[in-house]
Structures are given as structure tokens and as C-alpha cells.
Amino acid sequence: MAKRPPNPNLAKIHRNYTVEEVANLFSVHKNTVRLWVKDGLATNDDKRPMLILGSNLKDFLQAKRKSKKRKCLPFEIYCVRCRLPQLPAENMADYEPINCSMGRLIGLCPSCGGIINKYFNVAQLEQIQGKLDITLPKALKHINESA
Amino acid sequence: MMKHNAENERIKRKYFIFLKEAKRQNESSVDAVAKAVSRFESYAKYRDFKTFHFEQAVGFKNHLAKQDNQQTGKKLSKATLNSTLG
Numbered sequence: 001m002a003k004r005p006p007n008p009n010l011a012k013i014h015r016n017y018t019v020e021e022v023a024n025l026f027s028v029h030k031n032t033v034r035l036w037v038k039d040g041l042a043t044n045d046d047k048r049p050m051l052i053l054g055s056n057l058k059d060f061l062q063a064k065r066k067s068k069k070r071k072c073l074p075f076e077i078y079c080v081r082c083r084l085p086q087l088p089a090e091n092m093a094d095y096e097p098i099n100c101s102m103g104r105l106i107g108l109c110p111s112c113g114g115i116i117n118k119y120f121n122v123a124q125l126e127q128i129q130g131k132l133d134i135t136l137p138k139a140l141k142h143i144n145e146s147a
Numbered sequence: 148m149m150k151h152n153a154e155n156e157r158i159k160r161k162y163f164i165f166l167k168e169a170k171r172q173n174e175s176s177v178d179a180v181a182k183a184v185s186r187f188e189s190y191a192k193y194r195d196f197k198t199f200h201f202e203q204a205v206g207f208k209n210h211l212a213k214q215d216n217q218q219t220g221k222k223l224s225k226a227t228l229n230s231t232l233g
Contacts, residue, residue, distance in 0.1 A: 012178060012181070014178070014181035014182050014184070014185045015163070015178070015181055016156050016159070016160055044151070044153050044156045044157070045153035047153075047157075051156060051157065051160065053151060053156065055150075
């Protein structure tokens with residue numbers, strides 16, 4: 001299983017750390033910490049041993065965690081293969097109900113052609129109807145028309 | 148705005164190691180000291196510890212007594228004052 005990203009709250013804001021201490025704290029390699037410094041983690045000064053302020057470390061890891069998030073808009077579906085939120089190919093998606101309130105939106109990824117899907121609330125289907133051409137299963141369509 | 152003094156950070160680090168290793172203080176006790184020192188530093192506008200004057204300490208004491216507790220909005224409790232200045 002992939003390792004969990006470091007928890008920013010482990011860094012104490014009033015303390016300062018050497019590279020080795022940061023590595024021990026987050027159970028990562030020393031070189032990983034040096035890579036963070038190259039990526040923009042601020043150090044205390046240019047002297048040795050290199051010191052990293054806890055407050056800077058916390059901010060850096062929080063920003064890092066935030067930048068990893070890929071938030072989808074309601075009409076977008078996350079493509080696991082491309083690791084991006086994608087608008088389904090030709091704006092078409094199928095709705096497959098699971099129970100009376102929930103279902104899955106299934107579409108094709110426009111860039112890799114793989115199947116992309118996400119869980120969706122029936123009540124919110126109408127909101128995305130303008131953006132996506134949603135194919136409903138026959139039974140559900142029938143209910144919608146009679147209503 | 149200045150957020151830290153590089154020389155002070157190194158002095159603080161040595162002092163925390165002293166408290167932990169020589170005085171055998173617990174990690175949480177050292178944390179409490181670290182918090183108090185950082186309170187003093189922000190009051191003294193991150194001036195070098197080498198330029199310390201006793202009037203700074205007196206001023207800090209008076210300043211702390213006027214501060215509000217962020218959660219309750221009342222003045223800082225005597226326990227907080229005692230543990231910060233002690």
C-alpha cells in the first residue's frame with residue numbers, strides 16, 4: 001500500500017528541527033527532507049547544521065497536501081488513469097441507480113478512453129443536465145415522464 | 148514583518164537540548180518553555196537575545212498581564228502568567 005503523506009500537525013510551531021529530526025518525525029528519508037528544502041521549504045539561515053523552523057515546516061506540508069487535491073466540479077468525473085477531473089467524452093454519461101437516492105454516473109474519459117465513474121445523488125441530476133447528456137435507465141425514465 | 152531571528156533560533160535550540168538532556172525535562176515541559184520563549188520574542192520584535200536588557204523582561208511582564216485570552220476574551224489567567232514567566 002502507498003505510504004500516507006506526512007501529517008503537517010506533527011511539526012511543532014515553536015520548535016526547530018535538523019534534517020535528520022524531520023526525517024525521524026515523519027518516517028521519511030533524509031534525502032526526502034532535502035528535496036523539500038529544494039522545493040521551497042524555508043530554512044533558518046545558510047549555516048550548518050541546516051535548521052528548519054517548525055512553523056515553516058507545518059505551512060509547507062499543509063500547502064503540499066492542498067496542492068495534491070483534485071476537486072471535481074459537479075459535472076466532472078475524476079479519471080483515475082489520467083489523475084485529473086475530466087468532462088466525459090462527448091458530454092455523455094450513463095446513470096446507473098444503486099438505490100432510490102444514489103447512483104453511479106458512468107462515462108468515458110476523453111483523453112485516455114478509459115471508463116470513469118462517480119457516485120451521484122439523484123436529486124442533483126437536474127443541476128448537471130445542461131452540461132451533460134445523461135442517459136437514464138428505462139424504468140427511471142418512465143417514472144420521470146409520468147411525473 | 149520579521150518572523151524569526153536566525154541566531155536566536157540556534158540559541159533556543161541549544162537551550163531546549165540542555166533542558167531535555169541535562170535537566171531531564173519531559174518533551175511537553177520543553178514545549179511549554181518553547182511557547183513562552185516565542186511569546187517573549189514576538190513581544191521583543193525578534194531582537195537578538197545578545198542585546199537583552201532587564202527592562203525588556205519587565206516590559207514583557209506588564210505586556211502579558213494586559214493580553215486577552217483568545218478563547219474566553221478575558222485577561223490571561225494567573226496560571227498562564229506564572230508558567231510563562233516562571
